[in-house]
Amino acid sequence: MPAMLTDVFRGHPIHLPHSHQPDFTSLRELPDSYKWTPKDDLLFAAAPSPPATGENIPLIDLDHPDAANQIGHACRTWGAFQIANHGVPLGLLQDIEFLTGSLFGLPVQRKLKAARSETGVSGYGVARIASFFNKKMWSEGFTITGSPLNDFRKLWPQLHLNYCDIVEEYEEQMKKLASKLMWLALKSLGVSEEDVEWASLNSDLNWAQAALQLNHYPVCPEPDRAMGLAAHTDSTLLTILYQNNTAGLQVSRDDLGWVTVPPVPGSLVVNVGDLFHILSNGLFKSVLHRARVNQTRARLSVAFLWGPQSDIKISPVPKLVSPVELPLYRSVTWTEYLRTKATHFNKALSMIRNHREE
Numbered sequence: 290m291p292a293m294l295t296d297v298f299r300g301h302p303i304h305l306p307h308s309h310q311p312d313f314t315s316l317r318e319l320p321d322s323y324k325w326t327p328k329d330d331l332l333f334a335a336a337p338s339p340p341a342t343g344e345n346i347p348l349i350d351l352d353h354p355d356a357a358n359q360i361g362h363a364c365r366t367w368g369a370f371q372i373a374n375h376g377v378p379l380g381l382l383q384d385i386e387f388l389t390g391s392l393f394g395l396p397v398q399r400k401l402k403a404a405r406s407e408t409g410v411s412g413y414g415v416a417r418i419a420s421f422f423n424k425k426m427w428s429e430g431f432t433i434t435g436s437p438l439n440d441f442r443k444l445w446p447q448l449h450l451n452y453c454d455i456v457e458e459y460e461e462q463m464k465k466l467a468s469k470l471m472w473l474a475l476k477s478l479g480v481s482e483e484d485v486e487w488a489s490l491n492s493d494l495n496w497a498q499a500a501l502q503l504n505h506y507p508v509c510p511e512p513d514r515a516m517g518l519a520a521h522t523d524s525t526l527l528t529i530l531y532q533n534n535t536a537g538l539q540v541s542r543d544d545l546g547w548v549t550v551p552p553v554p555g556s557l558v559v560n561v562g563d564l565f566h567i568l569s570n571g572l573f574k575s576v577l578h579r580a581r582v583n584q585t586r587a588r589l590s591v592a593f594l595w596g597p598q599s600d601i602k603i604s605p606v607p608k609l610v611s612p613v614e615l616p617l618y619r620s621v622t623w624t625e626y627l628r629t630k631a632t633h634f635n636k637a638l639s640m641i642r643n644h645r646e647e
């Protein structure tokens with residue numbers, strides 16, 4: 290039995306100060322520990338922002354006959370895009386937003402009853418990447434892997450079963466959508482099911498697994514000096530993100546700097562993750578992104594972080610590797626990659642890169 294996502298950090302404890310999580314609503318001033326300067330956010334080198342051009346990640350209609358090529362183009366240029374007509378019922382998006390708002394609206398002491406342990410993945414706390422930064426992030430998160438029943442029972446003694454049903458239905462819909470998106474993107478590169486047999490469309494999708502990350506960025510007294518979630522790439526194949534109607538997500542592009550992704554009601558944001566970058570032999574870009582905060586409106590987001598089961602080795606599709614070159618990366622499982630990232634963060638991709646022999 291391969292290690293499940295739930296067990297990825299067993300034996301790799303991360304010391305994160307969940308128990309010092311403040312009641313954000315009580316803070317009238319930004320404490321010094323939350324004041325970011327440009328040098329606090331330099332682990333990933335984002336390009337400085339030139340004057341805004343108004344360019345933005347594309348919004349792609351999945352019913353459009355050319356959707357596959359549009360997705361392929363977005364994965365190569367931005368590493369991110371938004372989608373409309375994705376088939377996920379609007380009511381379900383509203384339900385997951387309601388659940389997320391209700392969770393973070395609970396008193397801190399109740400949320401801490403479901404705190405993430407040092408070796409666990411699931412539960413309430415600060416983002417895992419917090420351990421790489423000197424300054425604190427203006428956000429709180431809740432990660433779900435496997436059944437949320439035990440945690441939800443502690444949070445909502447009465448309503449936990451209803452909330453579990455919402456999560457189950459949401460994950461089911463996301464799983465199907467993620468596989469559809471991955472294949473549209475791969476087909477745009479001329480990659481077929483014979484080239485990536487483990488991800489066959491005819492399978493029951495049990496080759497994949499996922500984590501659901503609920504994020505809350507409370508109203509912030511000094512948003513320009515605070516950081517909601519520091520710049521990072523996701524370690525996934527793909528991440529599908531729902532954001533409420535408050536802007537905050539920014540993606541980085543070498544020629545444009547940080548670009549804010551405007552919320553489009555009913556649409557979803559898709560990020561290319563590091564594993565898809567590896568699978569595509571570097572053709573698709575894993576997008577560097579971060580979340581800023583706001584002085585008047587709280588922001589919620591729900592990220593469906595999707596990748597392969599832990600016994601699947603991801604390596605560049607041979608068809609995408611030139612016969613005279615080495616593949617850009619060595620093969621790696623999601624578990625191995627998550628552990629590398631948990632230790633080396635921004636250097637994780639370069640650690641599995643093949644170097645040409647001189």
Ligand SMILES: C=C1C[C@]23C[C@@]1(O)CC[C@H]2[C@@]12CCC[C@@](C)(C(=O)O1)[C@H]2[C@@H]3C(=O)O
Nearest residue numbers: 410416417418432500502521523524525594
């Ligand atoms: C499967 C995972 C991806 C993730 C680490 C995790 O084990 C569960 C949480 C995920 C998340 C969400 C917020 C940003 C991020 C970088 C983090 O700190 O935790 C991602 C991780 C990732 O994609 O590497």
Ligand SMILES: O=C(O)CCC(=O)C(=O)O
Nearest residue numbers: 502504523538580590592
């Ligand atoms: O809140 C957002 O927009 C970004 C969240 C994110 O990047 C993540 O959960 O990995």
Ligand SMILES: [Fe+2]
Nearest residue numbers: 521522523578
């Ligand atoms: Fe992310």
